[in-house]
Amino acid sequence: MNSSQLLGVSTLGFLLASMLYIGALIFRAKTVSLVASILTLLTFLVLTGGIGLRWYESYQMGFGHAPLSNMYESLVFFAWSIVIFYLVLEFKFKNRILGAFAIPFAFVSMAYASFAKGINQEIAPLIPALQSNWLIAHVMTCFIGYAAFAVACGLGIMYLLKRDGKKEKTTGLIGTLPALKIIDDLIHKTIIFGFLWLSVGIITGAIWANSAWGTYWSWDPKETWSLITWFVYAATLHARFTRGWTGKRIAWLAIIGFVSVIFTYFGVNFLLAGLHSYGSS
Amino acid sequence: MKKKNPIQAFFASVKLTLFVLFMLAILSIIGTVVPQNKPAEFYVEVYGANMAGLFQTLDVPDMYSSWWFTGLLILLSLNMIVCILERFPNAWRLMTMDNLQTKLQKLERMGQRRLFSSDMSPSKTTEAMKDIFARKGWKFQQKSQDDGTLLFAQKGTWSRLGVYAFHASILIIFVGAMIGSFWGYKAGVRIAETTTTDTVYEFGTQKPIKLDFMVKCKRFTLTYYETGMPKEFRSDLAIIENGKEVLTKSIVVNDPLSYKGLTFYQSSYEAYQKLLVTLKNNETGVSKEFLIPPGEEIPWTEEKVSFGVINKQMTATPGHFRYKVWFNDNNGEAASMWMEEDSTSSLQRPQATYTITLKEFFATGLQVTKDPGVWCVYFGCTLMILSLVVAFFFSHRRIWVHVSESGQGSRILISGSANKNKVGFDTTFAALTESIQENEQIEAASGHAKESS
Numbered sequence: 001m002n003s004s005q006l007l008g009v010s011t012l013g014f015l016l017a018s019m020l021y022i023g024a025l026i027f028r029a030k031t032v033s034l035v036a037s038i039l040t041l042l043t044f045l046v047l048t049g050g051i052g053l054r055w056y057e058s059y060q061m062g063f064g065h066a067p068l069s070n071m072y073e074s075l076v077f078f079a080w081s082i083v084i085f086y087l088v089l090e091f092k093f094k095n096r097i098l099g100a101f102a103i104p105f106a107f108v109s110m111a112y113a114s115f116a117k118g119i120n121q122e123i124a125p126l127i128p129a130l131q132s133n134w135l136i137a138h139v140m141t142c143f144i145g146y147a148a149f150a151v152a153c154g155l156g157i158m159y160l161l162k163r164d165g166k167k168e169k170t171t172g173l174i175g176t177l178p179a180l181k182i183i184d185d186l187i188h189k190t191i192i193f194g195f196l197w198l199s200v201g202i203i204t205g206a207i208w209a210n211s212a213w214g215t216y217w218s219w220d221p222k223e224t225w226s227l228i229t230w231f232v233y234a235a236t237l238h239a240r241f242t243r244g245w246t247g248k249r250i251a252w253l254a255i256i257g258f259v260s261v262i263f264t265y266f267g268v269n270f271l272l273a274g275l276h277s278y279g280s281s
Numbered sequence: 282m283k284k285k286n287p288i289q290a291f292f293a294s295v296k297l298t299l300f301v302l303f304m305l306a307i308l309s310i311i312g313t314v315v316p317q318n319k320p321a322e323f324y325v326e327v328y329g330a331n332m333a334g335l336f337q338t339l340d341v342p343d344m345y346s347s348w349w350f351t352g353l354l355i356l357l358s359l360n361m362i363v364c365i366l367e368r369f370p371n372a373w374r375l376m377t378m379d380n381l382q383t384k385l386q387k388l389e390r391m392g393q394r395r396l397f398s399s400d401m402s403p404s405k406t407t408e409a410m411k412d413i414f415a416r417k418g419w420k421f422q423q424k425s426q427d428d429g430t431l432l433f434a435q436k437g438t439w440s441r442l443g444v445y446a447f448h449a450s451i452l453i454i455f456v457g458a459m460i461g462s463f464w465g466y467k468a469g470v471r472i473a474e475t476t477t478t479d480t481v482y483e484f485g486t487q488k489p490i491k492l493d494f495m496v497k498c499k500r501f502t503l504t505y506y507e508t509g510m511p512k513e514f515r516s517d518l519a520i521i522e523n524g525k526e527v528l529t530k531s532i533v534v535n536d537p538l539s540y541k542g543l544t545f546y547q548s549s550y551e552a553y554q555k556l557l558v559t560l561k562n563n564e565t566g567v568s569k570e571f572l573i574p575p576g577e578e579i580p581w582t583e584e585k586v587s588f589g590v591i592n593k594q595m596t597a598t599p600g601h602f603r604y605k606v607w608f609n610d611n612n613g614e615a616a617s618m619w620m621e622e623d624s625t626s627s628l629q630r631p632q633a634t635y636t637i638t639l640k641e642f643f644a645t646g647l648q649v650t651k652d653p654g655v656w657c658v659y660f661g662c663t664l665m666i667l668s669l670v671v672a673f674f675f676s677h678r679r680i681w682v683h684v685s686e687s688g689q690g691s692r693i694l695i696s697g698s699a700n701k702n703k704v705g706f707d708t709t710f711a712a713l714t715e716s717i718q719e720n721e722q723i724e725a726a727s728g729h730a731k732e733s734s
């Protein structure tokens with residue numbers, strides 16, 4: 001057995017778990033959601049094993065390094081972070097409905113890593129600039145933050161679904177979602193958690209840049225977008241702490257913030273890089 | 282409250298903060314879409330002359346140091362400073378105030394409160410309360426107040442500083458960045474192996490900067506993975522002061538050399554069409570280093586030797602070569618042998634044995650950074666993380682217990698408040714008040730204090 005088989009199984013596992021969570025939401029079936037949770041936990045263990053095995057395989061190949069060195073590996077870690085964050089949330093708040101709004105993100109991340117064009121799945125040795133423990137710290141902390149923001153975005157969507165004008169929908173499918181007040185509080189807590197990790201992520205990234213190139217900040221598009229994301233969430237926290245914004249507006253900001261996260265990660269690599277290469281060719 | 286003057290009110294407003302944060306977020310996007318710091322012709326070519334003209338007027342090609350972007354950062358800083366100054370005194374008061382002065386009236390109206398009655402005398406009840414709370418880590422101060430005894434305990438008092446320390450940390454990082462941009466520089470230098478320099482060239486302007494010490498590149502080695510991908514760039518550097526080597530370090534990307542406020546980073550290299558050959562006569566111990574072009578006969582006059590490199594071949598590892606070395610010392614026939622790049626061989630001759638070391642000749646490209654502000658930035662970053670943890674996860678929680686005489690026993694009023702995480706505090710408070718009833722002589726009283734809690 002090798003790591004890519006385990007990672008493939010995990011992708012399937014998350015697809016199935018997503019469908020079960022959504023099914024449980026639609027048909028209001030408690031047992032189904034329990035099965036979804038168990039499946040998620042099992043898949044999470046397989047995924048953890050897969051990541052560990054990939055790590056081990058890189059040592060077998062003679063240039064061992066933590067599996068956090070390229071787009072593929074970071075997407076897998078992103079999925080891993082979303083799932084562990086979600087599982088803790090589920091355990092803490094004893095609510096399985098959240099799964100329908102969180103696990104699909106993990107599945108999409110895994111599926112994108114496995115099937116998108118231009119994503120190299122090979123275990124490759126590290127070029128000199130990437131040989132740094134600060135880089136490992138940077139990738140891990142950023143992605144823990146991103147995972148929290150993904151869940152916050154899912155919660156934001158949930159909030160907007162549940163909201164009915166000025167009232168709360170209490171009937172039908174949507175009625176089974178947690179009370180608006182609870183979702184609102186969860187969004188806020190999740191953003192706080194993400195903000196802390198994003199801050200650590202930006203700082204460790206700056207330290208890495210300084211040790212590799214002698215510049216802790218150079219306003220390159222990736223750095224700048226991570227700062228934009230940081231500004232968006234800082235503004236969100238201020239709006240709430242000091243201006244008392246809650247509910248719909250915070251839910252929208254949780255979604256906008258996550259769009260910024262996605263852009264930091266993909267947009268900069270694909271869209272802006274493309275733009276730049278047009279410009280220079 | 283005093284009426285503020287409009288300028289102060291403007292700078293103290295959190296609406297301004299929101300505006301500036303959103304503006305920074307939105308305007309920062311421009312510089313990620315329009316490539317930065319390219320030559321003027323680039324913008325004309327890509328965006329057309331009109332647009333390029335507009336860009337130049339608005340400093341778009343270098344937007345992160347433009348007047349308007351800097352202006353926004355200054356506005357943010359002023360906003361933050363005024364906000365801190367305006368709010369800090371109140372936070373400080375709340376941290377240092379004597380909570381034993383709190384009036385019973387106020388306790389009766391606090392958000393979290395519960396009333397109990399006890400069969401014991403007030404003094405016994407007070408002791409019992411102290412005991413129970415001490416077990417949960419609440420240490421009471423005590424005072425006679427309002428016909429009874431007032432007990433007070435608090436936790437997390439200093440957490441009120443967290444949010445101020447956080448905003449201060451942003452300012453500290455700004456200060457560090459400014460120190461760096463005023464008193465620091467970035468420069469580059471190329472040093473060929475075995476040579477020494479004391480001059481580096483500032484980025485952009487190429488202005489020479491003279492150092493007050495010398496840097497020597499003793500050796501540069503390039504290693505590859507089996508796939509042919511570069512694995513490591515390594516420069517063995519030495520700092521020379523007054524003719525003496527004071528420091529040597531082998532640097533790689535991600536592990537620079539620092540000396541007297543300057544840091545030398547491995548940033549590039551250049552391969553010359555030359556080879557660095559060291560010859561040593563093992564009998565006499567004499568040795569000499571030669572920098573030779575391939576294909577030429579090189580004399581070592583002192584030893585009456587001549588040698589040269591006469592052929593070159595790629596090895597199984599991509600990017601890795603071997604060289605054919607020719608050697609003659611006029612004793613017997615000339616010898617020749619293949620040597621791998623960066624290797625040492627010995628050569629047996631009738632009169633003596635020679636050791637030959639051969640390697641490709643490189644110059645290392647170093648980036649030289651002087652940034653006297655970096656410690657300040659790092660201090661700010663550390664403070665930022667610590668203060669965020671404090672601001673987010675700690676809160677200032679206060680608990681008062683008022684014990685007074687009531688009939689045969691005592692009346693106990695417990696009130697509490699927290700500045701943040703009210704839900705969490707509600708749980709703590711409920712658990713605390715539950716544990717009080719473990720004492721059989723105390724029981725929940727129905728009274729006006731309880732209804733609304």
Ligand code: HEM
Pocket residue numbers: 234237238241242292293294295298357358360361362364365368444448451672673
């Ligand atoms: C990059 C800029 C900024 C960031 C990232 C930031 C971040 C934060 C965060 C995370 C909090 C929540 C802390 C808490 O109460 O638990 C906060 C609170 C606050 N911030 Fe900022 N801030 C920034 C700029 C400013 C500025 C310019 C002001 C000045 C108006 C300001 C004023 C405040 C105030 C008044 C609070 C509430 C303090 C309290 O709860 O007592 N912030 N800020």
